[in-house]
Amino acid sequence: MTLDERKKLILESIIRDYVETAEPVGSRAVVKKHGLKISAATVRNEMSDLEDMGYLEQPYTSAGRIPSQKGFRYYVDCMMEQENLDDNETEVLLHLLDDSFHEVNELVQKIGHFLAQTTKYTSFVIVPSVRLSKFKYLQLIPIEPGKALVLLVTDLGVVMHRNIEVPQSITASELELIGHMFNQVLAGKKIIEIQRSDLQQLRDELKQRRKVIDRALEAIESLLDNSNEERVIISGALNIMNEPEFKDVDKLRRILAFLEEETQLMDMLPESLGDEVDIRIGRENQAEDFKEMSLVFAGYQTQGEQGKMGLMGPVRMEYWKAVGSLDSVREIIEEIIRKRF
Numbered sequence: 484m485t486l487d488e489r490k491k492l493i494l495e496s497i498i499r500d501y502v503e504t505a506e507p508v509g510s511r512a513v514v515k516k517h518g519l520k521i522s523a524a525t526v527r528n529e530m531s532d533l534e535d536m537g538y539l540e541q542p543y544t545s546a547g548r549i550p551s552q553k554g555f556r557y558y559v560d561c562m563m564e565q566e567n568l569d570d571n572e573t574e575v576l577l578h579l580l581d582d583s584f585h586e587v588n589e590l591v592q593k594i595g596h597f598l599a600q601t602t603k604y605t606s607f608v609i610v611p612s613v614r615l616s617k618f619k620y621l622q623l624i625p626i627e628p629g630k631a632l633v634l635l636v637t638d639l640g641v642v643m644h645r646n647i648e649v650p651q652s653i654t655a656s657e658l659e660l661i662g663h664m665f666n667q668v669l670a671g672k673k674i675i676e677i678q679r680s681d682l683q684q685l686r687d688e689l690k691q692r693r694k695v696i697d698r699a700l701e702a703i704e705s706l707l708d709n710s711n712e713e714r715v716i717i718s719g720a721l722n723i724m725n726e727p728e729f730k731d732v733d734k735l736r737r738i739l740a741f742l743e744e745e746t747q748l749m750d751m752l753p754e755s756l757g758d759e760v761d762i763r764i765g766r767e768n769q770a771e772d773f774k775e776m777s778l779v780f781a782g783y784q785t786q787g788e789q790g791k792m793g794l795m796g797p798v799r800m801e802y803w804k805a806v807g808s809l810d811s812v813r814e815i816i817e818e819i820i821r822k823r824f
Contacts, residue, residue, distance in 0.1 A: 484536065491562055492519070493529050494538055498550045498558050502799050505727045507547025552765040552798060555777075559762055565807035572601055573811065580819055587785065587820070588642065592716055594792065594816055599719025602808055604796035607748060607780075610714045611788035618672050621665045623658035623699060625649075631658055631695075633702040637674065645702035649695050661695060665703075713790075715745040728775060728797040741772045752791055756782030760806045765798045779805040783813045785820050792816075 486494065496517045500508045510526040513519060519526065530548050533539040538554035541547075550558070568576065579593050591608040598606035616637035624632040628651045635643045649658070668685055669677060682700050720742055729735045741747055751770055753761075763778040777800050780793030792813065794805045 485561075486533075486538075486557070489521070490529055490533060492517075493526055494533060494550070494554060494558060495562060497530070497539065497548060498555065501549050502801055505799060507542055507545040507549050509547040512547075552767075555764050555798060555802070556767075559764070559802050559806075563803050563806070565760075565810065566803045567807040568601075568811040572808075573815075576812065576815060580815070588714075588716075590816065590819065591790070591792075592718075594812060595716050595718035598792070598794060598808060598812060599722060602794055602796075602801070602805055603719075603722055603725070604794040604800070604805065605720050605722050605742070606718045607791075607793050607795070608716045608718075609749065609752075609791040610716065611785055611790040612713055616674055616785075616788070618669045618674060618677065620670065621662050621703070623649075623662045623695075625653075625655050625658055633699055635703065645705060647695075647698040647702050649698065653695060658695075661699065665699070713749060715748055717742055723796070726797045726799075728799065734775075737772045738776070741770065751778070752780060752793075755789060756780070756791060758782075760809050762802060762806070777802075779809060781809045781813050783816050783820075785817075 493513060496513045496519070497508045500512065500516065510523040510530060513526050513530075514521070514523050530539060533554070534541060534548060538551060538557060539548040540551045542549055576597055579597055580590065587610060591610055595606045595608045598604075598608075619636045619638050621636070622632075622634040624634060626632055626646065629648060631647055631649045631653075633645045633647055637643075665685060668681055672681070682704065686696055686700065720739060723729050723738060724735060729738065747770065751763075751768060751773070760779060760781040763780075765777060766774050768774060768776065768778060773795075775798060776795055777798050778793055778795050779800070779802065780791055782789045782791055784790075792809060794800075794809065796805075
């Protein structure tokens with residue numbers, strides 16, 4: 484249903500005020516704060532109509548109204564103009580994403596922290612699987628006698644590692660030589676294309692250090708088996724505590740417990756995202772614990788794989804700022820990944 488311009492103006496005024504104050508909005512406040520050239524009585528009548536149409540709700544016996552989830556949905560679909568990062572916020576982000584990081588994990592951690600700090604909501608960034616990225620190099624680093632670290636790095640800067648046991652007599656130079664042999668066989672291959680035959684070739688070529696090779700290969704096989712896994716990085720989880728809607732301790736505890744289970748959050752999102760920033764408002768979310776929350780999320784591209792990033796907060800979100808922030812950040816992160824990796 485299409486609303487006339489006056490109803491749109493009143494709905495937007497109520498949404499803006501409610502997002503700011505978390506309190507029901509009355510007709511006099513709408514007229515006074517937004518300078519409408521109509522009487523409070525007229526606004527009251529329009530608010531009553533909007534309530535009958537399902538766009539507003541009247542909580543308890545309050546004379547004011549609050550937007551319904553249907554009202555928020557109409558607003559974001561038909562009326563909202565997103566607010567991208569301003570020049571100062573963009574400068575802060577670019578300074579944060581200077582050359583001080585060496586892998587994608589560091590990059591997305593900084594992105595998540597920035598989003599949470601800028602919007603005051605809880606952010607999440609899902610790092611895509613590395614199966615389509617290429618093997619760049621492997622290092623075997625001695626930790627202490629009898630132990631070494633297997634470090635596998637991809638062309639996207641993703642670092643995977645495992646600790647392994649090695650003979651106590653083995654030297655750092657021997658470990659370096661073994662790592663060099665691995666790199667000769669595997670460098671430049673996509674993770675998904677590395678075959679067990681490649682690993683067997685290494686076993687055959689390095690028979691004199693069979694024990695070390697077997698342990699290293701077991702570690703690599705384990706890393707390759709996990710290369711399809713996505714990882715979730717959550718920042719600003721405690722921002723939820725600042726929202727009046729979540730002062731109830733049990734409700735807050737359920738949400739925080741939900742966020743600890745990465746797969747639950749990933750299951751709520753589509754497997755593949757388009758070019759637009761997506762919004763799920765309240766009851767549109769499948770998870771019961773998220774029926775009073777909203778998710779704003781978008782995809783970003785990393786050399787053939789899609790990652791995801793988003794913000795979560797109360798239904799009473801600044802959707803215009805959340806959408807604009809994600810849009811701006813996505814554009815910047817994709818440009819950096821293209822240039823750096």
